[in-house]
């Protein structure tokens with residue numbers, strides 16, 4: 001095969017700077033009554049601080065933009081000041097919006113110009129391991145416009161006709177082949193220009209940023225996710241998160 005006929009590989013882009021946007025403006029309705037979810041504590045430390053530390057643990061990440069509850073930016077700034085965070089990382093706090101999508105866009109608007117790679121990470125995934133963060137950054141540096149960490153599913157999934165009234169039986173429409181399905185986590189990593197274009201042009205219901213990039217027709221790739229990157233959504237997830245932290249303390253010899 002001559003050089004000209006080889007498929008072109010994107011150049012690795014090691015010099016690019018990486019920022020992380022952490023949407024943390026949700027109420028946490030499914031977790032039950034209480035403070036906004038990101039401000040609730042796991043082993044005495046706010047979930048948001050765990051998430052910020054998890055992203056700042058990556059040497060690739062030099063800026064973290066926290067998107068606070070709409071009226072909670074001063075409180076979040078105080079929280080960041082009150083907790084030990086790496087000196088090499090810069091932090092910004094901006095108020096969020098009504099939907100996750102709007103909160104991410106407000107975080108993107110706050111990014112200084114000199115960042116080319118953007119990670120978007122749910123504050124509600126406080127325990128993502130640094131190796132997962134680094135794998136996502138590396139895949140973007142290697143040329144993928146959009147990268148999502150994901151895991152195979154344990155359950156079989158059914159597509160249904162949603163119930164007309166709560167509690168009604170739901171007719172099953174299809175059973176997608178499980179081996180081809182992945183449960184998608186964060187951080188999701190992007191070429192900044194692609195993500196900004198997605199947020200400027202895609203409207204309608206989307207549940208993740210990569211889904212918006214897919215609608216642009218851009219390539220989105222999956223890298224292995226991690227069990228500990230689960231989303232704290234319901235009360236049982238708090239129990240699991242504290243158990244993971246306890247196991248980590250045991251393994252670290254504390």
Ligand SMILES: Nc1ccn([C@@H]2O[C@H](COP(=O)(O)OP(=O)(O)OP(=O)(O)O)[C@@H](O)[C@H]2O)c(=O)n1
Pocket residue numbers: 022023024025026027028029030031037038067096097098099100101103104121122123124125231232233
């Ligand atoms: N208006 C919103 C809604 C959500 N989020 C953030 O998006 C992430 C994922 O959302 P989810 O887990 O659904 O959080 P909540 O919206 O708070 O949960 P719920 O739907 O139970 O209220 C969370 O870190 C959440 O803080 C946000 O920044 N702004």
Ligand SMILES: C[C@](O)(CO)[C@H](O)COP(=O)(O)O
Pocket residue numbers: 100122183184185186207208209231
């Ligand atoms: C972005 C996400 O975490 C990927 O799994 C998920 O879609 C967020 O959904 P939520 O309903 O906003 O928690």
